[in-house]
Amino acid sequence: MGYYDSTGRFRATKKAYVPVDLQHLAAGTALAAFADGASTTPGLALDDSEASGVRWNNHATPAAAWGRIALPNDRQPNTPMVVHVVASKTGATVGDATTFTIAAFFHPVGALRDADANAGGASSAMTGNATSKTVQRVTRTIAATDIPNKSATDPCPALSLSVKPTDGTLGTDDVTIHQILIEYTAEETAE
Helix, strand or coil, X not given: CEEECCCCCEEEEEEEEEECCCCEECCCCECXXXXXXXXXXXXXXXXXXXXXXXXXXXXXXXXXXXXXXXXXXXECCXXXXXXXXXXXEECCCCCCCCCEEEEEEEECCCCCCCCCCCCCEECCCCCCCCCCCXXXXXXXXXXXXXXXXXXXXXXXXXXXXXXXXXXXXXXXXXXXXXXXXXXXXXXXCCC
16 A cells, blocks of 8 residues: 655555544543433443443433544545444344444644534444444544644644434443544555
8 A cells, every 4th residue: 555745755554543532521521430320421431340431321412522632643644534433332222223423623733723614423323233232343434635634833733522422323222432543544654
């Protein structure tokens, strides 16, 4: 894999991943321990004493959890990124084919912090009636045109990202996100 840059030089590429940790709610409140009940608020959980993550109660309008990363400076310019959400549900309700609504806002140096439009959207769907506790992966692609390229003044633009179960897709089961990864095309460095 690779491409020719603007100078005609061939640059080898590979797939790479960067993790995103969900850390707080929209108000800036740190995530607390998960509390079972009729609540929109997600919390930190250790499901079955083995699987850590951020867990949401079944609710029609769950709240989002937020995290942030610096874009990797080895990302090939003008390429998309894919958000991978690895999650499991407590339950196997066919109607709970849960998707995740992702909000993605980029903050390059020199721009206003609230200038970017949301580059996210809904992920692909989990299999609603998969056996309870089955770990599944869903994805959402962020278009290359929505992602700022690195520059001399900003080698790693910032990304603020929120994730939540899409409204109306979690009526009966709870869901836990175990991992979020951003997949991107990385330029390989010469040894």
